[in-house]
Amino acid sequence: VVGQAPAGMSGDGALQLAAEDLHEALQDPLLGALGFLNEVMARYPDAISFAPGAPNPALLDELDVAAQLDRCVAHFARSRGLSARAARRMLFEYAPSRGLINDLLAEALRRDEGIDVPSDAIVVTVGAQEAMLLVVRALCRAPDDMLAVVSPCFVGIAGAARLLDVPVIAIDEGEHGVEVAAVEAACRRARAGGKRIRALYVAPDFSNPSGTVLGLDARRRLLELARREHLVLIEDCTYGFTAAPDAELPSLKALDATGHVVMLGTFAKLCLPGARVGFVVADQVVADGGGTRRLLADELATLKSVVTVNTSPIGQAVVGGMLLEAGCSLAALGRMRSRTYRHRLASLLDALDRHLLPGAAAVGVSWNRPAGGFFVRMRLPVPVDAALLERSASQFGVLWAPMSSFHVGGGGHDELRLSCSYLEPAEIEEGVGRLSRFLHATIRREDAHRDAPTGR
Amino acid sequence: VVGQAPAGMSGDGALQLAAEDLHEALQDPLLGALGFLNEVMARYPDAISFAPGAPNPALLDELDVAAQLDRCVAHFARSRGLSARAARRMLFEYAPSRGLINDLLAEALRRDEGIDVPSDAIVVTVGAQEAMLLVVRALCRAPDDMLAVVSPCFVGIAGAARLLDVPVIAIDEGEHGVEVAAVEAACRRARAGGKRIRALYVAPDFSNPSGTVLGLDARRRLLELARREHLVLIEDCTYGFTAAPDAELPSLKALDATGHVVMLGTFAKLCLPGARVGFVVADQVVADGGGTRRLLADELATLKSVVTVNTSPIGQAVVGGMLLEAGCSLAALGRMRSRTYRHRLASLLDALDRHLLPGAAAVGVSWNRPAGGFFVRMRLPVPVDAALLERSASQFGVLWAPMSSFHVGGGGHDELRLSCSYLEPAEIEEGVGRLSRFLHATIRREDAHRDAPTGR
Numbered sequence: 001v002v003g004q005a006p007a008g009m010s011g012d013g014a015l016q017l018a019a020e021d022l023h024e025a026l027q028d029p030l031l032g033a034l035g036f037l038n039e040v041m042a043r044y045p046d047a048i049s050f051a052p053g054a055p056n057p058a059l060l061d062e063l064d065v066a067a068q069l070d071r072c073v074a075h076f077a078r079s080r081g082l083s084a085r086a087a088r089r090m091l092f093e094y095a096p097s098r099g100l101i102n103d104l105l106a107e108a109l110r111r112d113e114g115i116d117v118p119s120d121a122i123v124v125t126v127g128a129q130e131a132m133l134l135v136v137r138a139l140c141r142a143p144d145d146m147l148a149v150v151s152p153c154f155v156g157i158a159g160a161a162r163l164l165d166v167p168v169i170a171i172d173e174g175e176h177g178v179e180v181a182a183v184e185a186a187c188r189r190a191r192a193g194g195k196r197i198r199a200l201y202v203a204p205d206f207s208n209p210s211g212t213v214l215g216l217d218a219r220r221r222l223l224e225l226a227r228r229e230h231l232v233l234i235e236d237c238t239y240g241f242t243a244a245p246d247a248e249l250p251s252l253k254a255l256d257a258t259g260h261v262v263m264l265g266t267f268a269k270l271c272l273p274g275a276r277v278g279f280v281v282a283d284q285v286v287a288d289g290g291g292t293r294r295l296l297a298d299e300l301a302t303l304k305s306v307v308t309v310n311t312s313p314i315g316q317a318v319v320g321g322m323l324l325e326a327g328c329s330l331a332a333l334g335r336m337r338s339r340t341y342r343h344r345l346a347s348l349l350d351a352l353d354r355h356l357l358p359g360a361a362a363v364g365v366s367w368n369r370p371a372g373g374f375f376v377r378m379r380l381p382v383p384v385d386a387a388l389l390e391r392s393a394s395q396f397g398v399l400w401a402p403m404s405s406f407h408v409g410g411g412g413h414d415e416l417r418l419s420c421s422y423l424e425p426a427e428i429e430e431g432v433g434r435l436s437r438f439l440h441a442t443i444r445r446e447d448a449h450r451d452a453p454t455g456r
Numbered sequence: 457v458v459g460q461a462p463a464g465m466s467g468d469g470a471l472q473l474a475a476e477d478l479h480e481a482l483q484d485p486l487l488g489a490l491g492f493l494n495e496v497m498a499r500y501p502d503a504i505s506f507a508p509g510a511p512n513p514a515l516l517d518e519l520d521v522a523a524q525l526d527r528c529v530a531h532f533a534r535s536r537g538l539s540a541r542a543a544r545r546m547l548f549e550y551a552p553s554r555g556l557i558n559d560l561l562a563e564a565l566r567r568d569e570g571i572d573v574p575s576d577a578i579v580v581t582v583g584a585q586e587a588m589l590l591v592v593r594a595l596c597r598a599p600d601d602m603l604a605v606v607s608p609c610f611v612g613i614a615g616a617a618r619l620l621d622v623p624v625i626a627i628d629e630g631e632h633g634v635e636v637a638a639v640e641a642a643c644r645r646a647r648a649g650g651k652r653i654r655a656l657y658v659a660p661d662f663s664n665p666s667g668t669v670l671g672l673d674a675r676r677r678l679l680e681l682a683r684r685e686h687l688v689l690i691e692d693c694t695y696g697f698t699a700a701p702d703a704e705l706p707s708l709k710a711l712d713a714t715g716h717v718v719m720l721g722t723f724a725k726l727c728l729p730g731a732r733v734g735f736v737v738a739d740q741v742v743a744d745g746g747g748t749r750r751l752l753a754d755e756l757a758t759l760k761s762v763v764t765v766n767t768s769p770i771g772q773a774v775v776g777g778m779l780l781e782a783g784c785s786l787a788a789l790g791r792m793r794s795r796t797y798r799h800r801l802a803s804l805l806d807a808l809d810r811h812l813l814p815g816a817a818a819v820g821v822s823w824n825r826p827a828g829g830f831f832v833r834m835r836l837p838v839p840v841d842a843a844l845l846e847r848s849a850s851q852f853g854v855l856w857a858p859m860s861s862f863h864v865g866g867g868g869h870d871e872l873r874l875s876c877s878y879l880e881p882a883e884i885e886e887g888v889g890r891l892s893r894f895l896h897a898t899i900r901r902e903d904a905h906r907d908a909p910t911g912r
Contacts, residue, residue, distance in 0.1 A: 015715040016743065022595065023759075024597065026594065060548040089517070092516035093510060133763055137619060140479070156765070260471045276771075286478065289475065289476075305612075308732065313730040
């Protein structure tokens with residue numbers, strides 16, 4: 001197959017690129033599914049979309065970038081003994097790969113969770129996504145090292161591993177998140193096959209996409225297993241801030257006494273996607289045989305120097321200013337917004353109850369009731385695929401995400417994900433109304449098909 | 457070897473990480489050398505440093521971030537028909553992986569170089585570094601696909617390949633940059649060994665570290681070779697803007713009629729390192745067998761979605777505002793600063809002449825005289841290694857970069873790189889004075905050693 005030459009280019013001798021001659025990651029079905037979802041959203045801009053797991057845009061309107069930059073620059077000057085001009089230049093110059101606001105993050109971790117790490121054990125990354133890439137790259141020496149993920153899970157972790165040619169194995173989660181016995185069995189199976197599960201990616205708090213929360217006892221047992229199996233737990237804390245104040249659980253990192261947890265976080269959901277700032281806490285000591293004390297964070301910073309060099313100092317300073325404004329507490333920064341998200345989630349669950357609950361169980365429609373996070377997981381009695389999404393968008397003006405897009409090992413073919421974060425209550429109400437009409441039409445039609453006599 | 461447990465952590469059952477059990481990229485000598493250089497600079501903060509290839513900080517002092525954001529937001533509103541609030545929200549929300557200022561970049565490429573690509577053939581990246589990672593990943597399916605680099609070269613390209621486990625072969629450059637015959641020979645050798653050189657990384661304008669410029673005829677011959685060998689040329693345009701207006705040469709991309717060039721650029725050297733914004737131009741059509749017209753840029757954007765998701769919209773809008781201010785011309789934006797760099801380079805060359813020229817040749821000290829870029833390459837009659845750098849810093853208060861740090865295939869052990877970009881003329885003068893005293897002392901001492909009777 002020969003590519004069509006772009007406009008203005010002679011076909012003669014043109015470079016020919018075939019999809020199958022590019023890297024395998026590009027043939028990944030999960031990345032393809034994500035692309036399809038974005039493409040459908042672009043084609044139906046007027047649909048109400050429960051698809052994007054993005055922060056509520058109304059929460060961003062108040063942001064004064066210049067004021068936050070000034071606040072962080074003043075901190076740079078104070079904490080480093082710099083002149084105002086030298087501190088301001090820090091925004092505009094190259095910065096250390098490790099980051100500029102590491103001290104603020106270390107202080108926040110201490111204050112919020114009693115996690116006591118030196119600031120140089122933190123690397124500031126371009127969102128949690130880059131942190132995932134760096135951690136998987138550092139820990140996994142392909143091909144015998146594998147990354148385990150809880151399935152369904154955030155697509156970005158599997159995508160990063162795919163890009164790095166690191167094998168991924170999926171561990172199906174239960175109703176309350178990852179099941180420790182399943183992880184143990186997977187480790188055993190890997191060992192029997194001459195492989196090693198080097199790390200497990202887990203989001204214990206209102207995970208994306210399923211909204212599950214790992215209980216305190218399960219967290220402790222998972223840490224014990226990590227110790228027995230020499231397993232690194234890559235803990236993604238993205239949605240922890242949405243918990244009600246009386247329902248917060250300690251992070252795996254806070255419970256970890258033996259250095260088995262590498263913690264990832266991001267400011268994207270907490271306060272500002274547009275800064276593209278996340279971080280990784282990696283205070284594990286790396287023995288190099290020469291007596292030099294290096295931290296895993298040092299190694300991650302070295303890798304980062306050939307991925308993005310450093311995270312934009314401007315982006316770091318905007319969220320640094322917001323963190324300072326919140327008294328150097330990620331929890332306080334989160335609390336300013338988490339009430340909105342719990343309110344949206346309650347609106348969504350309430351609308352689902354009113355529009356769908358009567359009769360839902362009878363036709364095989366059900367959903368979970370998370371107490372936090374952005375997402376509700378819904379099961380349908382019909383296949384949830386691209387065709388169904390297309391019909392929902394074109395005929396009913398409502399969008400959602402097929403859960404199969406989040407299943408690394410296959411699965412989720414009768415489920416969808418509804419996100420409440422991006423919509424206003426009135427949109428949620430109208431959207432659930434449309435969803436209800438869509439489901440009534442679809443399931444009745446499927447029933448009709450099922451009941452109709454067929455040739456088979 | 458067992459790692460020392462971090463403070464507050466019981467040694468019992470602690471996770472043990474050994475350097476050799478982490479990914480091979482971390483053992484890369486080039487990345488190690490870079491780390492050493494940064495570490496020496498940190499230890500001698502008062503030394504005059506010719507090491508950093510960073511833009512002059514005084515050129516950054518005038519920047520008004522809020523004004524540039526406003527300018528770009530007004531463009532978003534105008535060009536997309538958005539309300540002021542909706543346009544402003546673009547700064548703070550997630551953005552498409554492909555980028556937000558692609559239209560401005562496409563316009564600039566058309567205006568500056570007559571390069572006519574649709575804006576969706578451009579991906580905005582976190583500096584040119586991320587662009588390198590994405591391009592190498594898309595094009596190279598390890599282990600038979602290799603990346604060729606001109607050696608010495610920018611460390612970031614070799615580092616990105618190393619992180620991706622893509623084999624790198626070094627092609628030594630001549631006095632006027634890469635030699636086409638050497639590339640051809642390398643392609644032949646690779647083929648004979650059952651491998652394929654998939655792409656060649658080349659910086660034709662004042663390359664880092666050697667300052668060479670590839671002549672117009674060599675550019676044309678390199679393009680012909682690329683066609684014959686089905687080779688992608690990864691063209692790094694970072695330093696092109698420093699050319700004197702009457703000495704500008706067309707980029708490989710501008711000369712390319714057959715889609716063999718993928719062009720990388722960055723705003724980091726041009727105007728603002730702190731934004732961390734670069735771009736890649738990849739208008740090659742990828743045939744997928746299904747009749748869908750996709751561009752290489754689409755594939756790069758997909759890969760980017762699992763590296764950094766998207767480039768910070770705030771960062772994009774700051775440089776977008778600067779680009780708009782310069783009449784949507786990268787060349788005009790560059791011209792506002794290139795005179796400063798040519799002046800710094802002239803100061804450096806003049807100081808070298810005055811302090812070193814008398815007698816330099818006699819003792820085997822020489823340097824090149826580039827007409828642009830940030831760098832001068834100097835040859836010494838003694839080994840240029842970490843010990844020499846340490847002595848230069850500690851005893852003479854002057855820093856530079858050993859050229860061996862930029863040689864992928866080994867080499868450069870008698871050379872160093874001097875960068876003029878970061879220093880003011882008075883610092884250059886003082887720094888060259890120190891360098892002169894250092895060289896006089898060092899070379900005399902080495903001579904003394906050489907002349908002294910030894911037991912051998």
